[in-house]
Amino acid sequence: MRGPLVVPREHGGVLRRPAPTRTEFFAEAVGSALDHVAQTCPAALDGVVVGIEEVPEKQSFVEDRVPLASAQDGDGHRPSRVVLFRRPLELRAATPTGLVILVHRTLVEQLSALTGLPVDVIDGSDGQDGREV
Numbered sequence: 001m002r003g004p005l006v007v008p009r010e011h012g013g014v015l016r017r018p019a020p021t022r023t024e025f026f027a028e029a030v031g032s033a034l035d036h037v038a039q040t041c042p043a044a045l046d047g048v049v050v051g052i053e054e055v056p057e058k059q060s061f062v063e064d065r066v067p068l069a070s071a072q073d074g075d076g077h078r079p080s081r082v083v084l085f086r087r088p089l090e091l092r093a094a095t096p097t098g099l100v101i102l103v104h105r106t107l108v109e110q111l112s113a114l115t116g117l118p119v120d121v122i123d124g125s126d127g128q129d130g131r132e133v
Contacts, residue, residue, distance in 0.1 A: 025096065026086045026103070027052065033104040037111065040124030044111045048080045055087050068092065068102075071110040082110045 030052060037044055056067050066088045074080035084106060093099035112119045
């Protein structure tokens, strides 16, 4: 190779992507859902770690159904955990807006299962914030 593969831009700088990647968009959706829950019911997030994985392990399938998320109670050594599975959630959502809504609802349901708090207490929206499908 004898020269640069790309000619430098006339005005310099870095070209920015016009839209986030799927992974970035999903991470933003999870962050938005966490922010909403932190504002409406911060107690639901006490001692809970929220993470993202691409796909669940095969052992977590029930009757050949792929889970959207997993919630595990903590013990004395580990905090409670909620894991959202990116690919199954993306495949179930028809639009990006639908994905944001699905991520939010899935997170709220998993937190409800962990904490025992009702979904409407954790969500705090009563369907009035535009998260209706």
